[in-house]
Amino acid sequence: MRVLAIDTSNLVLSVAIVDEERVLAEMTTNQQKNHSIRLMDCIAELMDATGTTPEQLSGLGVAKGPGSYTGVRIGVATAKSMAWSLNLPAVGVSSLQVVAMNAVGFPGLIVPLFDARRGQVYSGAYRTEGMESVILQEKEQIILLQDWLPLLREQAKGDPILFLGEDVSLHRQAIAEGLREQARFATPAHNHPRAAHIGYLALRQLQDGGNPHELVPEYLQLAEAEAKWLAQKQEGSAKE
């Protein structure tokens, strides 16, 4: 099975082509350049470099979020459209889990996070499962960092807690103050998502298929206008 894997959900752009045995090619840039402009040329280049024709692909995997709304949509729209047009399955993988995979094997809690502004983060907590995957311990959510740290301490049961992601540097001080010596930080090489990880997470799911029409982003929150409208509606029904 040859899988094309894509991540455009945050500032990093990463594309890989993998099969069961090896990573055929991977390209990752962290230049904050426009994903819409660069993604397709990047895919075309990797396919040519590996001698992969579209017909040789068996499926697609994409980072489905959370992250930049527009970035997530570029990746998901690209993956589902390519897959649909080739009659192939496509699956989405959590953008947080992809980063967590950078620390597979770590003996403790693995916490990938992306900044979500106003003191909030997109985050989830994982533990390693052998050397093949990480499994979710505390569900992915958008949460105030100050509320998240006590939850992590409880979940860690005294184990070290490793923070991963390009935005960790923004919150490093608050994390260190909140968790003291229990907090761990990695080198920058562990912080960016690598599409090869998406490829292998996707390979597991693709065994069971994956309808491209049903592939949608996971934003972890409603659009602001929708949230306000729902709140008003609930307020209205509470008064009745």
Next chain:
Amino acid sequence: MNKTYTSRYEMRVQQAYETHKQSGEPTYILGIETSCDETSASVVRDGKEVLSNVIASQADIHKRFGGVVPEVASRRHVENITLTIEEALEVAGKTLDDIHAIAVTYGPGLVGALLVGVAAAKAISLARGIPLIGVHHIAGHIYANRLVEEMNFPLIALVVSGGHTELVWMKEHGHFEILGETRDDAAGEAYDKVARALQMPYPGGPHIDRLAHEGVPNVPLPRSWLEPGSYDFSFSGLKSAVLNTLHNAAQRGESIEPANLAASFQDSVTEVLVEKTLRAVREHGAKQVLLAGGVAANRGLRERLQNRCQTEGIPLVIPPFTLCTDNAAMIAAAGFIKYEKGQFAALDLNGVPGLSLSDH
């Protein structure tokens, strides 16, 4: 990234184009449009014949917000995009094997919304080696007319919608020169704002149009001709005049018949639109007038333009309602002109929210 080699994709696309050109077979173009709140896909033959035109409208979703919310629109587009394209092919009785090019709107519009259509078009183009064409949304609106009647150059196109008010001169296929455009609100936007002041639901344009037909235009409102010779438009002063009229009447404890106010507003908008169009026709020696855009569905505008064109003896084309509002058939129709000239987009095609028609 500076490309130093010709990709397999580029060779494949070029070969497909040459093979088809030599065959002399009809051209089937898949159109994709996601610039605002309609997810649309269509198959059009030779730029003229609509085989399918599927429109997944989000109007009911945005109604509750009182206008189109860009983030909500973009989310729906990504959910609907492949289903909409699949349906367009099914209705047309075609598969991607039959498609010679994919034409997609790349601007102007809401950037997040545009990007979904552009990403999907590029992805299918790469996966299947089908040539890619970037289309300007307004060029699409104008080419909706070619799905009804052949164009006769030189011509003048009046484009009026919720986001656009433009007077365009075309001397031949693919040539667009903007003679005038709005300096503030688009005509459709002014309709929606006036409708809101009259407490009508969004989108208010059709309500004003209906109400105007029940009233008489007896409320004095300004005509915004701007400086002599200008083909530009301005509707925000007129909108303010309507709001002031309502406000002053309320302060005096009087009431204004909404139907008369709607009729007076409509009279002012359509008079300026129609007279500027006819002046452009005379000054440019046009042989045909095209009406395009969502406001082309407005009965008051259609009637006035029809009457004046008849008096002046100039042929007028107005597309049916489904081709006036945003749709992908018009994008495929405009894309056909570029296909004939071999003007294809590269894989770095981007959504351009402020795309100019002259750059098209």
